[in-house]
Amino acid sequence: EAQVTQNPRYLITVTGKKLTVTCSQNMNHEYMSWYRQDPGLGLRQIYYSMNVEVTDKGDVPEGYKVSRKEKRNFPLILESPSPNQTSLYFCASRDYSYEQYFGPGTRLTVT
């Protein structure tokens, strides 16, 4: 089954404790993105990657890092999480058709 998977689905952590949210897709898509979703703000892009070893900042990249060492994986790293990064995070992938496929989401709470 074609899908985007994320782990973990839920995470509660404390300020400053480094964390990684994994994302993997099995559709051989070149393009992958990370979004955060906050009430009333819709989806905002954090980082995107157009291919292996090619990443670029989206609209809200501060406090986040990404890497793209393999085509299928695109982890999101929070080196020192803060409470304002409490949010619902989605990974997405697409090919050149612009039809994005989203993962199930990771709900992060930073206390």
Add this chain to the structure above:
Amino acid sequence: GQQLNQSPQSMFIQEGEDVSMNCTSSSIFNTWLWYKQDPGEGPVLLIALYKAGELTSNGRLTAQFGITRKDSFLNISASIPSDVGIYFCAGQLNNDMRFGAGTRLTVKP
């Protein structure tokens, strides 16, 4: 970056009614997409539009790509309880994709 203006923010309708929502932007886009998000899930693509003026249907859903390339609408006919969820529009220009804030739809049986 500028997000899209999506309206209405929420709708409460009776089962069987038709629904209409729209998105507007000050920028032009090459592609418009409509997604639905169920509680606890990621957005799922409903309809993709690739050409100005294009009208596309997917079952009871119909969407149009505005002729100015700055707007799009989504209609749902004869709503049913499983239509409940949040509907998002998205506009794409090259590698830049923008989302609306969503329309929350509630359908009363």
